[in-house]
Amino acid sequence: MLVLGIPDPQIWIGYGLAIGFTLACIVYGILNWDKGGGTSGS
């Protein structure tokens, strides 16, 4: 299956995961934006 001109699933899955982890970072940052404000232990 071709995805954006790339035939090997090992490559386009890699791109998908890279973008997916970036989205996970964004979601994590937003959900925890105001959490952990104390300077003591987590």
Next chain:
Amino acid sequence: MAVDTVTMAALVAVYLVLTFIIAYYAYRKTKSPEDYLVAGRSSHPAVIALSYGATFISTSAIIGFGGQAANLGMGLIWLTVLNIGVGILLAFVFFGKKTREIGQRLSAVTFPDLMCKIYRSPLLQYISGFIIVISMPLYTAAILIGGARFIEPTLGISYTTALVIFAVITAVYVIFGGLIAVMYTDAFQGTIMFVGMTVLLVLTYLVVGGVTAGNAALTNMADLVPAALGAQGMTGWTSMPALGSPIWFTLLTTIVLGVGIGVLAQPQLVVRFMTAKDDKSLNRAVLVGGIFILMMTGVAFTVGALSNVYFYEHAGTIAIDAAGGNVDAVIPLFINEAMPDIFVALFMLTLLAAAMSTLSSLYHAMGTALICDLWGRGRECALSLRNHQAGIIVMMVLSTALAFALPVSIIARATAMFMGLCAAAFLPAFAVGIYAKRPSTKAAIASMVSGAVVWFLWTGFVHTAEAKPLGICQALFGVPSLLPLPWSVIDPLVIALPVSLVVMVALQNHYGNNRAPEAAVPAG
């Protein structure tokens, strides 16, 4: 080059003036040893994220590994997966918060100091500091070489002059401004890098005819893979190498795992966590860090691979041949030939920013390791600003001398070596140290020493990429490597890290429960 030297020199001058204004502001904010060593433990989330990312991403990632993508294809995207998943998410969420909390509680100011105070062992501080002082100059020298190789043609000065000027200018603001200056300038330089790499991605896909068309054109070039690479397992630029082939092992073990995991235990990055005021700062930094890393390595690897399409359509050859066989020359050549003049100038600043942001952090980490952790450990002078400034100067001179002595094409290799050694020596002891209720000092020392020793032995006697140029194995045993394929292409990290981990876990289970509950050693 496309942009004349005078214009480029003017742009670099403006960039340097802005950098020094920021550094001067940081210098004025630096009042105490804690400011100088851990930026007062009150850094802004965006500064933490950009400083972490800009320190992590150097010219090596953009030029060295981008060139590797031109040679080996888009399989390098798996390094980006680890860069973000491990280097940002795992690092900040699971390592960063505990490191910040423990570092603040124990008043740790460097990575070796943190290890010492967690394990209540000055010996661990000496071992960690020693590993940093002997290994980090190699990575620093590689960054210096990369920067000087770019400055030489850009400003039309000799390589020697470029290297010395680059080393001294960067050292000046580190020496006076400490970690606050390093992090603030990192954030400025990281912003330039983000803009430069974003524009590069857009322009590259415009040049090759769009996303799908460009990728498809690269797919259709599979039959142009050089015979030598094909024999070693390469199947094309949009497909992974054949499973178990030499190139597959190199791609997965040296490039993806070596650099992808190595990031977790790099002393100059771990210190960034200790500069955060609270967990909220780290949570916010995750958002910025993920996007930043995607736009650094993800773009470099994609553009590197796609440069083959451009060179084939315009010169009838693949990228590595267009660059005369020099992997490190592919990205600069592609930028100069395919991009508009104004972007050539912007990209040159991007490279300078990438090199300076990493270099400044390495100077700071090496200088503080030398003074705080080795020379002055346990003495009042360990926190002296003047002594740290002297330490940075000493390590700058050593790294510069090493840069003159190293061979060509060392940038990506030296990066992977440094990160691999850091992971093998530090990662298990660091992870157990911040999470175990009663971490065992004996386990940490044994893990650190075994990881480093196995890494050095595998590097010197098995892994052909290093063992052959080093020549020790050849001199002693008459062969370049003691073991046959595939062992000779498996990166030292893949062997040394499991050894270090097994030693840590086994001894932690044996000794960990026999130790008194945690109590920090006195500072200094």
